[in-house]
Amino acid sequence: MSRFRLQDLNPEQLRAARHDSGPLLILAGAGTGKTRTIVARISCLVSEGVPPSRILAVTFTNKAAREMKERIAGMVDSEQAREITASTFHALCVRILRADADRIGYKNNFSIFDEGDQTGLIKKVIARVTAQDEKVDPGLAKAMISKAKNNAWSPPPEDQSVLGAVYARYQRELKAMNAMDFDDLLGQSVRLLTENPDVRSKWQARFSHMMVDEFQDTNRLQLDLVGLLASGSPPNVCVVGDDDQSIYGWRGAEMSNILEFESHFPNPEIIRLEQNYRSTMPILATANRLIKNNPRRRVKNLWSSVRSGDPVHVVSMPDDKTEAEFVVGEAGAIRNAHNLPWEHFAVIYRMNAQSRLLEENLRRMKIPYRLVGGKSFFDRREVKDVLATISCLVNPQDDNALLRIINTPPRGIGPSTVEVALEISARDNKSLFDTLTAPEFADHTTRKTAEAIRRFAEDVAATRIYLLTPQANASALVMRFLTDSGYFDDLKRSCKTPEESLNREAGVREILNALAAHQSRRAGDLQDFLDELSLNREREEDKKDQAAGLTLITLHAAKGLEFPHVFLIGAEDGLLPHERSKTEGTVDEERRLFYVGITRAMKSLTITHCRQRLKFGSASHCRPSPFLREIEGEEVVSESYEQIAARPASAEEADAAFANLLAMLKEEP
DNA sequence: AGGTGAGCATTTTTT
DNA sequence: ATGCTCACCT
Numbered sequence: 001m002s003r004f005r006l007q008d009l010n011p012e013q014l015r016a017a018r019h020d021s022g023p024l025l026i027l028a029g030a031g032t033g034k035t036r037t038i039v040a041r042i043s044c045l046v047s048e049g050v051p052p053s054r055i056l057a058v059t060f061t062n063k064a065a066r067e068m069k070e071r072i073a074g075m076v077d078s079e080q081a082r083e084i085t086a087s088t089f090h091a092l093c094v095r096i097l098r099a100d101a102d103r104i105g106y107k108n109n110f111s112i113f114d115e116g117d118q119t120g121l122i123k124k125v126i127a128r129v130t131a132q133d134e135k136v137d138p139g140l141a142k143a144m145i146s147k148a149k150n151n152a153w154s155p156p157p158e159d160q161s162v163l164g165a166v167y168a169r170y171q172r173e174l175k176a177m178n179a180m181d182f183d184d185l186l187g188q189s190v191r192l193l194t195e196n197p198d199v200r201s202k203w204q205a206r207f208s209h210m211m212v213d214e215f216q217d218t219n220r221l222q223l224d225l226v227g228l229l230a231s232g233s234p235p236n237v238c239v240v241g242d243d244d245q246s247i248y249g250w251r252g253a254e255m256s257n258i259l260e261f262e263s264h265f266p267n268p269e270i271i272r273l274e275q276n277y278r279s280t281m282p283i284l285a286t287a288n289r290l291i292k293n294n295p296r297r298r299v300k301n302l303w304s305s306v307r308s309g310d311p312v313h314v315v316s317m318p319d320d321k322t323e324a325e326f327v328v329g330e331a332g333a334i335r336n337a338h339n340l341p342w343e344h345f346a347v348i349y350r351m352n353a354q355s356r357l358l359e360e361n362l363r364r365m366k367i368p369y370r371l372v373g374g375k376s377f378f379d380r381r382e383v384k385d386v387l388a389t390i391s392c393l394v395n396p397q398d399d400n401a402l403l404r405i406i407n408t409p410p411r412g413i414g415p416s417t418v419e420v421a422l423e424i425s426a427r428d429n430k431s432l433f434d435t436l437t438a439p440e441f442a443d444h445t446t447r448k449t450a451e452a453i454r455r456f457a458e459d460v461a462a463t464r465i466y467l468l469t470p471q472a473n474a475s476a477l478v479m480r481f482l483t484d485s486g487y488f489d490d491l492k493r494s495c496k497t498p499e500e501s502l503n504r505e506a507g508v509r510e511i512l513n514a515l516a517a518h519q520s521r522r523a524g525d526l527q528d529f530l531d532e533l534s535l536n537r538e539r540e541e542d543k544k545d546q547a548a549g550l551t552l553i554t555l556h557a558a559k560g561l562e563f564p565h566v567f568l569i570g571a572e573d574g575l576l577p578h579e580r581s582k583t584e585g586t587v588d589e590e591r592r593l594f595y596v597g598i599t600r601a602m603k604s605l606t607i608t609h610c611r612q613r614l615k616f617g618s619a620s621h622c623r624p625s626p627f628l629r630e631i632e633g634e635e636v637v638s639e640s641y642e643q644i645a646a647r648p649a650s651a652e653e654a655d656a657a658f659a660n661l662l663a664m665l666k667e668e669p
Numbered sequence: 670a671g672g673t674g675a676g677c678a679t680t681t682t683t684t
Numbered sequence: 685a686t687g688c689t690c691a692c693c694t
Contacts, residue, residue, distance in 0.1 A: 061683045090684045114684085182684050217683075251682065351680055353686090373682085415670095494671095535684060556681045578680055593681080616679065617685045 009033075009040055016271045017041040020048070022234040023268035025215075025261045027242060029302045030287070030599035031278030031562065034240055035071060038211055041238065042084065043075045045209055052076070052083040056207040056229070059088055060214050062536045064560075068213070085207070089222055090182060093189040094531050097180070100199050104192050109527060111179040111391055111398040112534040116384075118142060118181045121400060125170045128426075129162070141166050149183035150219045150252040152190070176429055178397045186221040193228040204231040215241030215261075219252040223264060230265075237265055243298050244291050247556060247593050249586060259296060276302045278562050280309025282635035283605050287598045290631050294588050302599075312598075312605045314571075314628060314638040319612040319619075322641060324357035327567045328365060330606060331550060334565055336659045342368055342549040346563035348597050349570050350578060355552045368549025372557050378533070382491060382504045386511045387533065389487075390478055393464050394526050397431040409490035412452035420444050433457075459485065467526065474526055475516040482508070555593045558600050566601035568594075571609040572622040594627050 009017060013033055016026050017040040028034035038057065046052050057072075059065045065086045073081040087095070094112070101108050113121070119138055122145070126136045145167050174181065180188055193200040210230050212218070218226070230237045239261065246255045261268060276284055284302045291297070317323040331345045347358055355371055362369045378384070385408060391401035407413050413436075424444070425435040435441060437457045442450040463481045466472050482488065491508075492501050518529045551563065570576060577590040598605060609624045632638075 059683090064683080088684065112684095115682090185684080214683085247681080248683075250680085353679080356685095554681065556683090559683090575680095580680065589681095614685075 006040065006044075009037070010273075010275055012271055012273050012275070013037045013040065016238075016273070017044045019238070019269055019271075021232060021236050023236075023261075023265035024238040025258070025265075025268045025270045026238065026240040026273065027258075027270065027298055027300060028240050028273040029242055029276060029300045030245060030596070031276045032273035032302070033275075033277055034213075034242075034273065035068065037273065038213065038238075038240055039068065039071045039075055042072055042211065046076050046080055046084075050209055052080040053085075054206065054208040055084045055211070056092075056209070057084065057086040057211040058092060058213065058226075059086065060217055062088055062091075064088075064213060065091070088535065089225065090185050091531075091535050093185040093225070094535065096189045096199075096203065097185065097192065098527070098531075100192055100196070101188070103196050103199060104188060106175070106180070106188070107178050107395075107397075109178070109395050111177065111395050111401065112185070112531065113174065113179050113181040113400065114378075114534055115142075115182070117179075117400050121173060122166070122170055125166055125173060129165045129169050136162055136166060141170075145170060146183050147252065149181075149187050150221055152187065152221065152224070172429075173399075173426075176397075176425075176431060177399045178395060178431070179400065183221075186219075186225060190221055190224045190228065193225075200228055203229055208232060209236045210238070212237070212239040213241075215239035216243050216246035216255060216258045217241070217248050217253045218257045219254055220257075223254065223257045227264065234267065235265060242300075243296075244294070244300065244592055245559060245596050247559065247589060247596060249589050255296070259298065272298075272300055274300055274302055276304045278602050279304060279306075279599060280603060281307045282309045282311050283598060283601050285633065285635055286312045286605070286631045287595055289633055290591065290598065290627060291595045293630050294591055296588070310604045311635045311637045312607065312631070314607045314609075314631075314636060315644065316624065316638070316640045317608050317610045318641060320354075320357055320570075320610050320614060323569055323608050323610050324361050326641060327569060327606070327608065328358065328361040328367065331565065331567065332365065332367070334604070336663070337655070340564070343551075344564040345567075346551040346553060346558070346561075346565070346600065347567045347569060348553055348555055348558050348600065349568075350555055350575050350593070351570075352554060354570055358552055362550065362552075370548035370551055372551060372553040380504075380507050382507045383511055385487070385491075386478070386482070386508050387530070389482065390515075390526060391530060393460060393467055393478070393481070394530060396433040396460060396464070399425070399432040402432050406456070409486045411456055411485070412449060413456065414449075417445055417449050417453075433460075470525070473516075474519055474529075475512040478515065479512055555597045559596050562600055562602055564601075564603045566597070566605050568597045568605065568607045569609075570613075571607050571625040571628055572613070573625050574622065575613075576625040576627060591627060591630075594625070598631075 006014060006017065013036070016024065016037050019041070026034070026037060028037065042055055042057065045055060057068055059068060065088050068086045069081070072084055072086065075081075097106070097110070098108055101110055119142060122141050123138045126138060126141060141163060144163050148167060174184070193203065207229060208231055210226065212226055226237060226239075239258070241258050243255055243258050246253060246258070249255065257264070281304050284304055288301055315326070317326060327347055334340065335342065335345065349355065352373060359369070359371065378387075385405060388401040388404035391398050392405055396402065403418065406418060407415075421432055421435050421441065424441070425432050428435065436453050441453070445453070459481065463477055467474055467477050488505070491504055514533075515529055518532070553561070571594070576594055577587045581587050581590045607628070609628065610622055612619050613622050
């Protein structure tokens with residue numbers, strides 16, 4: 001990467017980079033060089049003598065944190081770059097909590113519950129707390145608990161309402177397991193820093209300048225955290241975001257954090273980045289026209305020095321099947337006409353279910369594609385088993401992990417024993433492991449079961465001792481624990497086909513290899529490894545080789561990405577403003593979603609909507625999205641599929657079709 | 670225990 | 685249409 005020069009920045013970017021102290025709000029429209037500006041600012045701070053170790057950059061995703069680190073490394077001295085902290089909110093919280101969680105009544109080796117663990121525990125709690133005839137939806141309870149935590153509401157005193165009781169009990173059980181869910185990582189960090197001025201001072205002294213990316217996505221706890229960590233008076237907090245791209249309100253993001261930034265951090269400097277380096281003017285004009293219709297926003301107007309470009313196409317389709325065929329055909333035509341790689345194309349949609357018809361067509365046409373957002377490697381059974389095993393070895397109080405592995409493989413500690421133990425552990429407020437291993441537990445079981453428990457506990461304890469020595473070969477120890485316990489035999493037995501068995505063993509190997517690699521990288525302990533995995537679950541499509549092809553992606557997942565040629569499909573009333581958003585009163589957020597979609601396109605943008613679509617198995621009529629009315633303008637061309645199909649192919653298109661044919665012939669062996 | 674079928678809901682998902 | 689959950693059966 002070429003050495004960065006300040007002259008390369010535009011005047012607003014430069015002003016942001018040079019801002020020295022006190023709060024700074026950078027309103028960075030889509031494609032306006034946001035990351036570039038943050039990194040430039042960091043580089044300025046360093047050259048002005050701020051020690052790099054005292055600079056903190058916070059992001060939402062690990063990917064963003066990684067990219068930021070890379071770009072920083074390209075800009076400042078590598079020695080200094082290493083000292084700069086670039087981390088996600090959650091990873092930062094884990095660091096804070098691993099050091100001092102004991103100050104708020106947790107042990108520092110607490111476990112982190114992912115959403116699967118969380119749902120599992122909630123279900124269990126519901127079963128315990130509610131009467132037989134009462135029905136509580138676990139999903140609803142989970143959403144409510146998350147909302148409560150994100151607003152820093154404590155569990156209400158018991159038996160006010162069923163949900164309140166579920167929340168209270170859930171939190172009690174988590175605590176008993178010495179575990180935190182994702183929301184707790186934030187909430188407990190806030191509590192730790194609020195209740196312990198000395199801890200707070202320690203962290204405030206650690207960082208002198210703080211940068212927050214994607215500020216429009218922060219929730220209440222994250223805002224609190226920023227306030228608690230920021231140091232300097234006025235605080236040196238630089239936040240970057242775009243309220244027009246706030247699309248995670250349903251997950252607790254508070255747009256008011258950015259809209260009312262001044263009330264949280266008084267007298268900030270506010271800088272707008274409006275020059276766009278991504279899209280042509282027709283695309284930007286379309287986006288601007290749409291987003292103007294939102295009432296609560298910080299007005300921005302994107303512009304580009306690229307004045308000309310293809311018009312935005314809006315095409316009306318008879319049905320969703322035709323839509324998929326058309327989009328795939330159009331992408332192929334553009335590709336052939338300009339000899340482009342498939343990577344230049346993306347199809348963006350509101351719901352994952354919309355990808356299916358596209359996939360069918362792409363497969364039929366033998367077009368390579370990558371589907372963003374599939375199932376995670378970490379949801380595989382054997383991966384969960386191995387991770388639960390490691391968790392259990394690190395923190396035996398982690399009932400959740402213990403429950404997963406206690407009779408997998410079968411050890412003679414069956415459900416009835418577990419049931420009894422669970423009851424006693426709830427009554428005595430002790431962990432499952434402690435309950436099972438207490439001498440008096442033998443009174444509740446047969447001799448045989450007691451012996452099985454003793455053996456298991458011994459195995460865990462013995463492995464644990466080795467494992468916790470610093471130079472231990474952890475992956476070998478875990479491997480031996482699994483083998484000795486008969487895990488692999490059990491795994492093989494449960495597989496229908498030999499391939500499946502091989503596949504699952506490969507999954508185990510992959511985790512253990514990752515563990516070995518982690519240990520050789522830094523003689524880290526297992527805790528680090530588990531933290532990294534629970535906070536950094538790279539999707540399979542991310543880590544596999546990238547030469548993937550055309551991208552199929554949801555509007556949400558597309559935020560932050562860009563593609564030369566974009567197809568935005570399903571722009572229908574009830575789908576793009578999603579039906580549910582209308583009843584929930586969040587149509588503005590849907591408009592922002594549409595805005596995000598439009599601004600992903602660099603060179604060409606085609607928006608389609610269907611007059612009919614298969615919904616829940618049966619055909620239903622669809623009206624165009626009301627947003628399509630809002631984008632109408634001179635650089636938007638509306639047509640129907642029938643008009644396009646009836647038009648004689650242009651010479652260019654005919655050539656392209658011919659080339660396409662040739663290419664297909666060549667690919668066939 | 671683990672498999673099968675009826676019944677049911679069905680947006681988006683950074684950590 | 686499809687996939688998921690739960691209850692009930694082998």
